[in-house]
Amino acid sequence: MLAKIYVTLKKGVLDPQGKAVRHSLESLGYKEVRDIRLGKYMEVKFGDIERDKADTRIREMCEKLLTNPVIEDYQFEISDE
Amino acid sequence: MLAKIYVTLKKGVLDPQGKAVRHSLESLGYKEVRDIRLGKYMEVKFGDIERDKADTRIREMCEKLLTNPVIEDYQFEISDE
Amino acid sequence: MGARPIASLNSLRFGSFDHPKTRYLLNGVVGGIAGYGNCIGVPTVGGETYFNKCYNGNILVNVFSLGLVKKERIFKGVACGAGNPVIYVGSKTGRDGIHGATMASEEFDEKSGERRPTVQVGDPFTEKLLLEACLEVMSRDCIVGIQDMGAAGLTCSSCEMASRGGTGIEIDLSKVPRREVGMTPYELMLSESQERMLLVVKKGYEKEVEEVFKKWDLDVSVVGSVTDDGLLRVMNDGVMVAEIPARALSEESPVYLRPKERPEYLSMTQRFSIDNLPEPTEYAEIFLKLLGSPNIAGKGWVYRQYDHMVRTNTVVYPGSDAAVIRIKGTNKGIAMTVDCNSRYCYLDPYIGGMIAVAEAARNLVCSGAKPLAITDCLNFGNPEKPGIMWQFEQATNGISDACKRLNTPVVGGNVSFYNETQGEGIYPTPTVAMVGIIPDINLHQTQWFKDDGDVIVMLGKSYEELGGSEYLAVVHGIEEGMPPGIELDLEIAVQNACLEVIQKGIIKSAHDCSEGGIAIALAECCFSGPKFNRGAKVTISENIRGDCLLFGESQSRIIVSLDKGNLDHFKEIAEKNKAPFKIIGRVGGERLVINELINCPVEVLKQRWKMAIKERV
Amino acid sequence: MKFGIIVFPGSNCDHDCYHVIKHILKQEAGFIWHKEGSLPPVDCLILPGGFSHGDYLRPGAIAKFSPIMKEIRKFAYNGGLILGICNGFQILLEAGLLPGVMMTNRSLKFVCDNVYLRLENNETPFTNQGKLGGVLKMPIAHFDGNYYADEKTLQELKDNHQIVFRYCAKNGDITDDANPNGAFWNISGICNKERNVLGMMPHPERCAEEILGNEDGRVIFESIIKSFA
Numbered sequence A, B: 001m002l003a004k005i006y007v008t009l010k011k012g013v014l015d016p017q018g019k020a021v022r023h024s025l026e027s028l029g030y031k032e033v034r035d036i037r038l039g040k041y042m043e044v045k046f047g048d049i050e051r052d053k054a055d056t057r058i059r060e061m062c063e064k065l066l067t068n069p070v071i072e073d074y075q076f077e078i079s080d081e
Numbered sequence C: 001m002g003a004r005p006i007a008s009l010n011s012l013r014f015g016s017f018d019h020p021k022t023r024y025l026l027n028g029v030v031g032g033i034a035g036y037g038n039c040i041g042v043p044t045v046g047g048e049t050y051f052n053k054c055y056n057g058n059i060l061v062n063v064f065s066l067g068l069v070k071k072e073r074i075f076k077g078v079a080c081g082a083g084n085p086v087i088y089v090g091s092k093t094g095r096d097g098i099h100g101a102t103m104a105s106e107e108f109d110e111k112s113g114e115r116r117p118t119v120q121v122g123d124p125f126t127e128k129l130l131l132e133a134c135l136e137v138m139s140r141d142c143i144v145g146i147q148d149m150g151a152a153g154l155t156c157s158s159c160e161m162a163s164r165g166g167t168g169i170e171i172d173l174s175k176v177p178r179r180e181v182g183m184t185p186y187e188l189m190l191s192e193s194q195e196r197m198l199l200v201v202k203k204g205y206e207k208e209v210e211e212v213f214k215k216w217d218l219d220v221s222v223v224g225s226v227t228d229d230g231l232l233r234v235m236n237d238g239v240m241v242a243e244i245p246a247r248a249l250s251e252e253s254p255v256y257l258r259p260k261e262r263p264e265y266l267s268m269t270q271r272f273s274i275d276n277l278p279e280p281t282e283y284a285e286i287f288l289k290l291l292g293s294p295n296i297a298g299k300g301w302v303y304r305q306y307d308h309m310v311r312t313n314t315v316v317y318p319g320s321d322a323a324v325i326r327i328k329g330t331n332k333g334i335a336m337t338v339d340c341n342s343r344y345c346y347l348d349p350y351i352g353g354m355i356a357v358a359e360a361a362r363n364l365v366c367s368g369a370k371p372l373a374i375t376d377c378l379n380f381g382n383p384e385k386p387g388i389m390w391q392f393e394q395a396t397n398g399i400s401d402a403c404k405r406l407n408t409p410v411v412g413g414n415v416s417f418y419n420e421t422q423g424e425g426i427y428p429t430p431t432v433a434m435v436g437i438i439p440d441i442n443l444h445q446t447q448w449f450k451d452d453g454d455v456i457v458m459l460g461k462s463y464e465e466l467g468g469s470e471y472l473a474v475v476h477g478i479e480e481g482m483p484p485g486i487e488l489d490l491e492i493a494v495q496n497a498c499l500e501v502i503q504k505g506i507i508k509s510a511h512d513c514s515e516g517g518i519a520i521a522l523a524e525c526c527f528s529g530p531k532f533n534r535g536a537k538v539t540i541s542e543n544i545r546g547d548c549l550l551f552g553e554s555q556s557r558i559i560v561s562l563d564k565g566n567l568d569h570f571k572e573i574a575e576k577n578k579a580p581f582k583i584i585g586r587v588g589g590e591r592l593v594i595n596e597l598i599n600c601p602v603e604v605l606k607q608r609w610k611m612a613i614k615e616r617v
Numbered sequence D: 001m002k003f004g005i006i007v008f009p010g011s012n013c014d015h016d017c018y019h020v021i022k023h024i025l026k027q028e029a030g031f032i033w034h035k036e037g038s039l040p041p042v043d044c045l046i047l048p049g050g051f052s053h054g055d056y057l058r059p060g061a062i063a064k065f066s067p068i069m070k071e072i073r074k075f076a077y078n079g080g081l082i083l084g085i086c087n088g089f090q091i092l093l094e095a096g097l098l099p100g101v102m103m104t105n106r107s108l109k110f111v112c113d114n115v116y117l118r119l120e121n122n123e124t125p126f127t128n129q130g131k132l133g134g135v136l137k138m139p140i141a142h143f144d145g146n147y148y149a150d151e152k153t154l155q156e157l158k159d160n161h162q163i164v165f166r167y168c169a170k171n172g173d174i175t176d177d178a179n180p181n182g183a184f185w186n187i188s189g190i191c192n193k194e195r196n197v198l199g200m201m202p203h204p205e206r207c208a209e210e211i212l213g214n215e216d217g218r219v220i221f222e223s224i225i226k227s228f229a
């Protein structure tokens, strides 16, 4: 089983890296870019585990370790790959 | 228009972060985790631009700036949000 | 070797700022050195950063690391004692960098991109653990030999260890920890995965060694044993996949005797004469232009990104002639520097090589250190071209001759050839890193002026020389002429005098004159101090052109400042050492004034110097 | 008095702290490996600077699960003194022993330099020998020192006088120019409500000896020792 986790900065939290990237894109001529926010993407491969159990386990991992709830939100998808 | 970009490390390229995170998950008791790879997730908001033009522009940005093609692969999705 | 790394230096060469990739590469390389060096907790205390279009297609990144070891606890990469276990420690093996070593010795062309092997991604965290774990096992009494796995990975480390010990090694590949499935014996033997070491330990100590590496969460595996047949034997799942005399791969490598010939460009560049060069009238503007030249400008943008203080030994930060660190538990200090002016080497590799050594020694002496030894990194183009081979031979001769006279043995080094892209080679760049000792750390010296009223003295002599100077390149766009001459007797006299006056505590600052000549050196004396600026009024009477006087790069010159009361004592020591000198001015005021040529507020000069790189990146 | 210095895999400033405590201030000091399940008897714990677990994921994120952290929490709860320096501060934040988070410096670069700090609270066990409003010069060396907290937390920090140090200019003025990393409100060090846990980004252990050109860091260690005298 494979979980894809997307971690993004909470709305309102400043994203200096995103700002810098946007600035670089602009100076490269990509004026159409209005905004860019950077986050993390994680792929977690599981061994034998039931699907709905995987769900709670991932939620736990995200809250305990993979994200910092003060500034980050997360979403995830589970697939069978 | 919104593009969601996922950047992952190429197969075979060492992922020190993923390694450390996996080790930590293991010692926290998440033995079911077989592997974890860390990547980047970006959300790019566009101003007025045609859809198929957006496609080539994003590809360009990814190759020029957003990713390091020596060690990274990327994928993206465009939506109307 | 058993040493704990205590400080690093880095020598960086980038293309010109006009080149579209320079900014990106500068950011990336400095960020990379910072990311790795800072994480392993070794301070990066100094270095050099040059920009020249000859590096547009091939930047250079040379790093020097200094370690401290008790002389009775030095370890070697040697495999002794048949039956002793061979142990693999560190990271797992992946397919990283296979053929990396051979590719590093190829010229780059358009197709290189496709043949690129999987690049090694460094893992500084694992390196830090490996470093601590190795030092921990070394503090016990169980290691026979130890060597890191670098180029050509397991193959190279095992053959070299066996060859040095006059033994053989048998390796069982099925025991090698791996990161990927389906790796072939060939791949396992040639992988250049980073952060790995090969150990030979005394039989019976396997458990003890294992425990240490496990404590640090590292992979550890007994992969083989030492034999007495002189062969490297590789087994895989019970099948022998390779067998070769270890010496054949390490000691008995071919010696290349390649044709060499003085390259043609030299007859053109050496034809240059300053007589055809108009003498400028407006010196202030030129002065500011030079201060803002990336090669002369302050490198704070670079070294602010390096942790240069961790381990709390750094007594002189980056920003003076040499970095100085103290050795805890003693009264001693160590000074270190890296130097090479590759433009000089291009114009005359023999003189250029000599100057690299002389300048390094001079930088150390200015900090109050007695030069001890050097190591070098010889970066050249394609040695199959007779011209490059000639440069190589000349430069190494220059280094060798200077080292003999200065009494500084060459204790190590590294060679990097094929630095060419589409036939365009870099300037010959034999980077020299030199280390010196300061017997009493309290008597170390720095380059900046300390007190108003102090007398400024120049040790050494100035000649009418402009060839290869930064002034000629930046202001006139010319990289020609002969590099400045170097006379080792004069160099030694000046250095001995300088060292003696520092060690007797009679001067307050010492700064070597290098790129940009006296004018730039004086400016640096005025504004490079961490606490305040000082002005100076200087009068130099030399019967040479204004531009040579200010910006000429004659060698073997040091600017010192001292209390007026010590002047007699100073003269006595200088004369005893046969070092020529001239009193040239006084510290004081807020401006730097040189003859009738320059008269500028120090703060203006400083801003120009300080901001130049930052503004460009 | 006795200091315990926690060694995480990747700690770099553990030896530096040891050196200052043992050889400069002549107090007892010992290292404590992060896998230990219990603490020896000590009066003050130091979480030193460095890159615990390579700073992978987020600085301090993995270290907060080290076995020793359970004991550290207990120690804090019982009023023991804990000083987190740089990475140690980041670990205390991740572990929830102090509020807020560290984000990447706004320059997106590692920064190693000397900065000035204004002492905002000298009624803590870590600063009782300092002058309120006094300016200290100290080195910083970090990639993630951009302190951030939500409005409510920030208000609480202010109301409870938990902000101990703020980046300032040489003359003590709090300016944006003097802010090396973009930290909210120029915050460079905070303590908990109970005053027994302090986190600071600057490195007092790097400036506690004359030979290193600056002794401003001594006041932190001397305060700690004083509070036990």
Ligand SMILES: Nc1ncnc2c1ncn2[C@@H]1O[C@H](COP(=O)(O)OP(=O)(O)O)[C@@H](O)[C@H]1O
Binding pocket: C010, C011, C012, C044, C045, C046, C047, C048, C049, C295, C296, C299, C302, C303, C306, C317, C318, C319, C320, C321, C322, C323, C339, C363, C512, C514, C515
């Ligand atoms: N890449 C670098 N890393 C660290 N320090 C550097 C680097 N480049 C330059 N420096 C520091 O900047 C100062 C000036 O360097 P440089 O102009 O080469 O001096 P010099 O000509 O006196 O050798 C030195 O203290 C040097 O250590």
